[in-house]
Every structure is written in structure tokens, then in C-alpha cells.
Amino acid sequence: MTEIETPRVKELTPAELEAIQLERPDFEVKLESLSQWQLAWRRFKKHRLAIVGAVLFFGMCAVAAFGPFLLPYNFYTIPTPDKFVYAGRPPSLAHPFGETGGLQRDVLTLVVNGARLSLLIGVGASIVGATIGAIVGGVAGYFGGWIDNLLMRIVDIMLSLPLLFVILVVSKFLGGGSWYLIMFIFAIFSWPGISRLVRSLFLSLRGEDYVDAARAAGVGDVRIIFRHILPNAMSPIIVAATLSVASVIISEAFVSFLGFGVDVTTPTWGNVLSNSLNFITVGNWWWPLFPGLAIVVTVLGINFMGDGLRDALDPRARE
Amino acid sequence: MTGTAHLVAEAPLARDDLLLDVRGLRTHFKVMDGTVKAVDGVDLSIAQGQTLGLVGESGCGKSVTALSIMRLIDIPPGKIVDGEIWFDGRDLLQLSDSEIHDVRGNDIAMIFQEPMTSLNPVFTVGEQIAEAVRLHQHVGGAEARNRAIESLRAVGVPAPERRVRQYPHELSGGMRQRVMIAMALSCHPKLLIADEPTTALDVTIQAQILELIKEIQARTGTALLLITHDLGVVAETVQHVAVMYAGRIVEQGTAEQVLLQPKHPYTQGLLSSIPGRQRRGRELSVIKGVVPNPFRMPPGCKFEPRCPFAWERCRASEPSLAATDRDGRTVRCFLHTDEGASRRGAYEAAAVAAVRGVVAQ
Numbered sequence: 001m002t003e004i005e006t007p008r009v010k011e012l013t014p015a016e017l018e019a020i021q022l023e024r025p026d027f028e029v030k031l032e033s034l035s036q037w038q039l040a041w042r043r044f045k046k047h048r049l050a051i052v053g054a055v056l057f058f059g060m061c062a063v064a065a066f067g068p069f070l071l072p073y074n075f076y077t078i079p080t081p082d083k084f085v086y087a088g089r090p091p092s093l094a095h096p097f098g099e100t101g102g103l104q105r106d107v108l109t110l111v112v113n114g115a116r117l118s119l120l121i122g123v124g125a126s127i128v129g130a131t132i133g134a135i136v137g138g139v140a141g142y143f144g145g146w147i148d149n150l151l152m153r154i155v156d157i158m159l160s161l162p163l164l165f166v167i168l169v170v171s172k173f174l175g176g177g178s179w180y181l182i183m184f185i186f187a188i189f190s191w192p193g194i195s196r197l198v199r200s201l202f203l204s205l206r207g208e209d210y211v212d213a214a215r216a217a218g219v220g221d222v223r224i225i226f227r228h229i230l231p232n233a234m235s236p237i238i239v240a241a242t243l244s245v246a247s248v249i250i251s252e253a254f255v256s257f258l259g260f261g262v263d264v265t266t267p268t269w270g271n272v273l274s275n276s277l278n279f280i281t282v283g284n285w286w287w288p289l290f291p292g293l294a295i296v297v298t299v300l301g302i303n304f305m306g307d308g309l310r311d312a313l314d315p316r317a318r319e
Numbered sequence: 320m321t322g323t324a325h326l327v328a329e330a331p332l333a334r335d336d337l338l339l340d341v342r343g344l345r346t347h348f349k350v351m352d353g354t355v356k357a358v359d360g361v362d363l364s365i366a367q368g369q370t371l372g373l374v375g376e377s378g379c380g381k382s383v384t385a386l387s388i389m390r391l392i393d394i395p396p397g398k399i400v401d402g403e404i405w406f407d408g409r410d411l412l413q414l415s416d417s418e419i420h421d422v423r424g425n426d427i428a429m430i431f432q433e434p435m436t437s438l439n440p441v442f443t444v445g446e447q448i449a450e451a452v453r454l455h456q457h458v459g460g461a462e463a464r465n466r467a468i469e470s471l472r473a474v475g476v477p478a479p480e481r482r483v484r485q486y487p488h489e490l491s492g493g494m495r496q497r498v499m500i501a502m503a504l505s506c507h508p509k510l511l512i513a514d515e516p517t518t519a520l521d522v523t524i525q526a527q528i529l530e531l532i533k534e535i536q537a538r539t540g541t542a543l544l545l546i547t548h549d550l551g552v553v554a555e556t557v558q559h560v561a562v563m564y565a566g567r568i569v570e571q572g573t574a575e576q577v578l579l580q581p582k583h584p585y586t587q588g589l590l591s592s593i594p595g596r597q598r599r600g601r602e603l604s605v606i607k608g609v610v611p612n613p614f615r616m617p618p619g620c621k622f623e624p625r626c627p628f629a630w631e632r633c634r635a636s637e638p639s640l641a642a643t644d645r646d647g648r649t650v651r652c653f654l655h656t657d658e659g660a661s662r663r664g665a666y667e668a669a670a671v672a673a674v675r676g677v678v679a680q
Binding site: 034035036144145208209210212213214215216217218219220228231232 | 389391395420421422423424425428429431433436437438439440441442443450451454455486499502
């Protein structure tokens, strides 16, 4: 007999086939549905520089969170100087980042403690700013008309205010210096930019068919803005908010350096830098170097991460 | 409007059985160059459980009519400037925003043209169907999810338990349109508006989807307003037909009447431009000219510039939508008034030829 026997699989009905497939776990895994975020995470993982950036940034966050508990020196109890010196001491085994001049504090302790407020202000201001920006931009872009006009003119006014001047005024007249006040000011200055971005996203997404479909299904305006359109506008908002963390950290350092930021006795990277000013000429290079490096590393990490997020969240980049 | 067909005085008596009764609807859009009268005096009605096809070429105001019924016109630039939309004993145009939210999706549901873009890409199809159910039927999450699975099963989606967890991008066009239909039907609406539901699908799927809509309509007894430019779809799916041109209804009647005995030259033109087997090898017939510029509408009949049967009367003023015979047909054309009696013969010969070309297929 040369006739080839018909494979038995062929005799199965489509229903039976499906039953078999459903019982096979490996088949189920293949059919697993991935949300937009899961797909984005997949793409992000492949972006090497972004992973480096994320490690740098979250590493710095971990240092800020746990570092102060692991160090031998408490920021609040200044180690008693063994002798009264004006110049600091260069890095040594006991003090890897060196010691400051004047009160002879451990630079490592200052940098680690400074990370707390610098990151807190950067992340906090960006989150608050992005939230306000998303709400204002979403409402303006979705409703349009006079609401849009009013909100965008407020944004225009906000964007024309000079940051430094406002901070100066606030810190002098509102008793500035507390970190949450500084954070709030940075948030106030970061939302207008984000609200413009969100507005433009909403202007285009508002015309999407699924928005019409949701309206036709009887979904209310507020729910459409926040549940239907906002998730679709999330990617650029996340990227913008991430990059804004970097710019807030730099601005905070800058403002503190000029003496208008958080109270000078509180360690932030800007304050540590600012205090080192008079000792640079004495040759204490380690005092400004390490807080400066911390800023550079953090900002660089955030920017790498932002680039990776942009690629991962851009739907056009879908493989 | 130069005289409307409906007589408001007799309306309440005769129209008790009507589910939807649109009277003198005018929806205008204010744009930079002036006002576009997208819908300018539309009357149409659908009885409980009946099906009406709204036919016309692109830009004639079909979709705007549907969106006006749902009150989904963007204001600005659009505005419903006049008319009444009676639905189930209420004038939808008088309802507050929250009342109309309750009507949308619950009493009147809509299926859109583009299944590929009408589903939100960030939610699973189950979440999207369940949302409407939770919103209108006030049931909990688990119950809404079960209802979503049920409605997917009702529209013939295989393995609905698995499908509810999938995202729109994982489904084919036909599947997505089924999801849209499931979503529309999940709250058991009294009226289903389908705006070109098959235009974006390929031909084999089109037939399936039409079959499904027909079957569901028959099973659930929901009324159907089917918007299409495809006369073939109309012939297969609906009982009544209204033909629209330049924001107005030009002819109304049962599908059989309108398709087999078109009274308006525009309907006749549409029928003769269907490519048929009888006309193989011959040049395709077209309606000459284009839809009139919305800013410079002809003063008389809006179809007059393109109408092969037009005469001076048609330029002088616009005909009203008037009853032609006793069987409830209405047409907006002077050919069917006393003034056009002498010219009717030539038109009817052309109409018979047009119908023969299609029906003989």
C-alpha cells in the first residue's frame, strides 16, 4: 500500500480542536492579551540606555530613601572636629567624599541627605505640575470655546512670569525656605507648559471615533476626559513629566545656590554647592565636586530614561 | 422652509405609535465663510420596531441627522436651530444634559462607520461593553462583565469569555464591528442607529454584519435607523426608505416603492448609477454635476442644476415634500404636482429603464 494514511488530526471538528487548544497552557500563554503598558514595558526593557538611566535614577532614589540610615554620621549631629580648622580635608577612607571646611562635616553625609530634598522637590513638583497641567489642558482642549480661551490666557500669563523673581518675592515675603513651599512654586511654574501639551493632545484626540462612540453610549464629559481621553494622552505626559524632574532638580540647585531656595541649613545639593563657594579658592575641590556629580548623574539618568520612555510609549514604534 | 409636509395640528393623533418622529430638523454649522445648512428641514419617523434606511451621497446630511437625534453635534460650530425630535413621548431637544446622557446608549444606541477606530485602544473590549451597562443599568462590576460576555455571544463572537479580556488591536475589523454592535445592544435600546455600519468592511464581512443586524433587529424588536449610501444594503435590510439630498428629504416610502418606482429624479439617478450585469460593457451612468456648494444653494429645487428633467418652475421656488398617492409616499418634486403633469411621462420612462437595469440582475 503506497497510500498515505490520513493524519487523525484532520478528523477533529473545529470545536474539538478549540477544546484541545484551551486545555493546553502553552497555547493560552500565546494568546495572553497585553495592555498598552505591558507592550511599552517590553520595548523599554530593550532600550539599553534607558535601563542605565532608570538604574541611575532609581538608585539615587534608593540612596535618598535608605542612605541616611546606613551612614555612620547623622546629618543633625555634626561630628566634633578634632581640631578647629578652616580648610576641609580631602577624601580618605573614613570620609570617601572628603570633609568640608569650617564645621568639618562629612561631604558624603551631606550629599546623601541632600538627595532627599532635591529628589523630593524634583519629583513632587513634577507630579503636582503634571496633574494640574493635565486637568487644565484636558478641560481646555476638550471643551474649547471660552473655557479654552480663558485657561490658555492664564497659561500665557504664567509663562511670562520670571521664575527667579517670584521665588525671590515668595522667599522674602512669605517666609520662604520650607521645602514644600519651594516645591509648590516649581509646580506652579511647571504646569503651564504641560497644560499646553495636554491641550494640544486633547484637541486631536477629542475628534477620535472612540470618543464619539463613548459620547453616543451616554458617557459624561468628566468621565470621557479622564477615563477615555487621558489614558490615550498619557505617554507624552509621562515623558514630559519625567524630563521636568530633571529641569526642576537643576533649577532647585540653581535657586538654592543663589540663596533663595530651601533654608541654607537644610542640605540640598544646591545648598551644599552654595556653601562650598568660599572654600573653592582654598582648594577644597571635593566639596563642590560630589554634590555637582550627584546632580549630573541624576539629571543624566532621568534624561536617558525619558528618551527610552518616549521610544517605548510611542505607538508608531510598535514592532 | 417653503411649506413642510407634516401638519402639526393632526400630528398627536396619527403619531402615537411612532417611536421616533423628527419634525423640521435644521442643523447648521457656522464656519469662517458663512453658515453650512447641513440639515435643513428634515422630517422623518420610525414606528416601534420598524426599520428605516436613510440614503444619500456623501455630504447630504445623513450623519448630521443621526448625530442631531443623539444630540451629539459639537456646539460650536454646530447648532440645532429649529425642529423637534420626538422620541418615546419626549422632545429630545428639550431634555437637559443629564437627561440626554440617560437616553444615549440606553434608549438610543449607535453603531459607527469605522470599527477600527471606534473602540478605545487602551481598554479591553469587555471593559468597554461593561461601561455602558454599568452606566445605564446600575449593576455591579461582575454582573456587567457577565452581561458583556452575554452580548458578545449574542452577536456571534466565538469564545466570548476570552474575547472580553482582549484589546481592540487584537481583533479583526469584522470582529470589532461585532463588538460595537454588542456594545450598542448591551442595554437593549429601543432605537438602534447604524451609521454606514458596513462601509469600512470587506464584502464578505459586510454580508455577515448586515445579516447579524437584521437578525438581531427581528429578535429584539428594536427599531433601526440605517444610514447608508448603498442601495443594495437598503434593499436587503429595511422596510422604509428616506432619500436625502442637500440637507433635505427628497423622497420617502417603503423600500419596495422607492427602489422599484422611484419618484424623484435623484433617486432614479442613484439607481441608474448602480453597475449592473445588464449594463456590462456600457459606460457607467453617473448623476452629472456635484452636490451644490453649501454657501451658494440654488434658489429653487436643490437638485435642479443636476436634474435632466428640470424646467423653469424648478428654478423659481423649492417644491415641498408632498404626498403623491394614497399609500403614504412623499416626494419633493414638481414633476408630481399638477404643474409637472405634462412632463411626467418622459421621467417615468427613464425611471422604468433605471429600475429594469438593476432588478434584472
